[in-house]
Amino acid sequence: MDNFAKFCKMTVFERAGDRVIVLLSSGNLAGTQAVVSVLTQRCADGASAANLLGARTMFDVVSLVADAMRDIEKRDAGYLAENNIRFNASFIVGGQIRGEPIRLFRIYAEGNFIEAGIDTPFFQTGETKYGKPILDRVLTQHTPLADATKCVLVSFDSTMRSNLSVGMPIDLICYERDSLEVQWRRRFDEGDPYFTTLSQQWGEGVRQVFRDLPDLRW
Amino acid sequence: MDNFAKFCKMTVFERAGDRVIVLLSSGNLAGTQAVVSVLTQRCADGASAANLLGARTMFDVVSLVADAMRDIEKRDAGYLAENNIRFNASFIVGGQIRGEPIRLFRIYAEGNFIEAGIDTPFFQTGETKYGKPILDRVLTQHTPLADATKCVLVSFDSTMRSNLSVGMPIDLICYERDSLEVQWRRRFDEGDPYFTTLSQQWGEGVRQVFRDLPDLRW
Numbered sequence: 001m002d003n004f005a006k007f008c009k010m011t012v013f014e015r016a017g018d019r020v021i022v023l024l025s026s027g028n029l030a031g032t033q034a035v036v037s038v039l040t041q042r043c044a045d046g047a048s049a050a051n052l053l054g055a056r057t058m059f060d061v062v063s064l065v066a067d068a069m070r071d072i073e074k075r076d077a078g079y080l081a082e083n084n085i086r087f088n089a090s091f092i093v094g095g096q097i098r099g100e101p102i103r104l105f106r107i108y109a110e111g112n113f114i115e116a117g118i119d120t121p122f123f124q125t126g127e128t129k130y131g132k133p134i135l136d137r138v139l140t141q142h143t144p145l146a147d148a149t150k151c152v153l154v155s156f157d158s159t160m161r162s163n164l165s166v167g168m169p170i171d172l173i174c175y176e177r178d179s180l181e182v183q184w185r186r187r188f189d190e191g192d193p194y195f196t197t198l199s200q201q202w203g204e205g206v207r208q209v210f211r212d213l214p215d216l217r218w
Numbered sequence: 219m220d221n222f223a224k225f226c227k228m229t230v231f232e233r234a235g236d237r238v239i240v241l242l243s244s245g246n247l248a249g250t251q252a253v254v255s256v257l258t259q260r261c262a263d264g265a266s267a268a269n270l271l272g273a274r275t276m277f278d279v280v281s282l283v284a285d286a287m288r289d290i291e292k293r294d295a296g297y298l299a300e301n302n303i304r305f306n307a308s309f310i311v312g313g314q315i316r317g318e319p320i321r322l323f324r325i326y327a328e329g330n331f332i333e334a335g336i337d338t339p340f341f342q343t344g345e346t347k348y349g350k351p352i353l354d355r356v357l358t359q360h361t362p363l364a365d366a367t368k369c370v371l372v373s374f375d376s377t378m379r380s381n382l383s384v385g386m387p388i389d390l391i392c393y394e395r396d397s398l399e400v401q402w403r404r405r406f407d408e409g410d411p412y413f414t415t416l417s418q419q420w421g422e423g424v425r426q427v428f429r430d431l432p433d434l435r436w
Contacts, residue, residue, distance in 0.1 A: 129347030129348050129380070130347050130348070130350060130351055131351075132348060132380050133348055133349075133351070133376040133379060133380055134424070134428070136379055136380055137379075137421060137424060137425060137428075138425065138428055146433045146434070147428075149433075149434050150428065150431050150433065150434065151428070153434075154428065154431070158351040161351060161354055161355075162347070162350050162351055162354055174436075184436045186434075186436060194432075194434060194435070197432065198431055198432070201427075201430070201431055201432075202427060202428075202431060203355060205426075205427030205430065205431075206352070206355060206424060206427060207355060207356065208423075208427075209419075209420065209423030209424060209426075209427060210352070210355075210356055210365075210368065210369070210372065210420075212419070212423065213368050213372070213416055213419055213420060213423075214412075214415065214416070214419075215364045215367075215368065216364070216367050216368065216371075216404075216412060217412070218392075218402045218404060
């Protein structure tokens with residue numbers, strides 16, 4: 001906590017009209033950065049079979065991300081283990097490739113992964129618990145994009161209030177199905193007027209709801 | 219998760235007019251039950267120097283609870299370690315002994331402990347994170363007992379919604395400073411009318427606050 005810095009946890013692989021792939025990372029920063037660098041290099045090497053921009057499906061994309069995680073893990077884990085450090089990088093991978101529906105995956109540190117579905121329309125990674133109750137209350141497969149956007153920000157607000165090591169900026173992408181390009185992207189920095197308003201209005205509203213609750217009659 | 223049962227996590231050592239001591243436990247059930255049994259036996263053996271009902275201060279009480287934890291840990295930890303199980307019992311100990319102010323402690327699994335103060339007026343144990351944001355928003359040293367009571371119940375409601383392994387009943391004691399006896403104790407079981415009302419009104423209120431938040435203008 002005394003050696004902190006900001007790092008962007010979001011990486012976009014995009015070929016407008018063909019695919020949008022978004023990676024969100026959590027865990028060991030050296031590990032997740034190495035994974036992203038490997039994936040980026042493999043994209044630059046267009047011929048590579050491990051090129052995310054050439055993968056046929058989102059399932060193949062996620063498998064390639066998992067492969068890169070395991071490559072880095074193989075390289076580093078032994079050295080980390082000597083100091084009792086676990087290689088604990090993990091990723092959320094979401095996006096769409098032309099011809100497929102939009103898909104969302106969560107890759108565990110071990111490289112195996114799950115896909116979101118109708119019953120579980122969202123994933124979180126990193127410091128997940130403080131911000132989960134509001135997501136559980138609001139998000140369903142029918143939630144409009146505008147509401148989902150607000151909900152994610154309120155969730156981050158709760159997390160940042162309860163865990164000082166989580167802080168601004170928040171990098172947000174809102175991807176609209178079948179657009180096949182990133183139309184809405186926004187970074188919220190410390191003091192962002194919209195986020196500040198949201199945070200204050202939410203806090204005051206919640207405290208008012210609390211005040212209106214009936215007292216317990218023993 | 220397929221072998222679940224209910225166990226009371228709250229134990230009261232009381233001598234009306236002299237002291238009220240409340241233990242809340244979390245972690246390895248065999249461990250916490252053994253600690254409580256040892257403490258109860260030592261109270262029954264009135265002459266024991268490790269008798270909570272004879273301890274001079276709350277600090278001494280907490281030290282005795284920590285000693286009992288370490289006794290059990292010494293007995294079991296080796297056998298648990300053979301199966302890679304950690305002895306992870308921990309306790310919150312609160313109460314008052316005549317002549318002292320009311321005091322509140324949190325004992326870690328290792329047996330060391332911290333005391334609550336003006337800046338940190340509450341402790342949680344067990345599945346703490348889902349329910350913490352509302353406590354962080356509402357509780358201060360000036361919060362009236364009635365509000366603190368509501369707040370704890372709303373916090374448990376959030377936790378139970380997000381972690382299926384946390385469930386009713388909730389055992390609640392509300393201790394009024396200098397009363398030196400337990401006047402208000404209540405168990406909330408599945409379907410409790412007050413808790414159900416609280417949960418519904420809270421959920422609807424929070425969703426309404428959410429609906430009233432301004433949309434993001436990209």
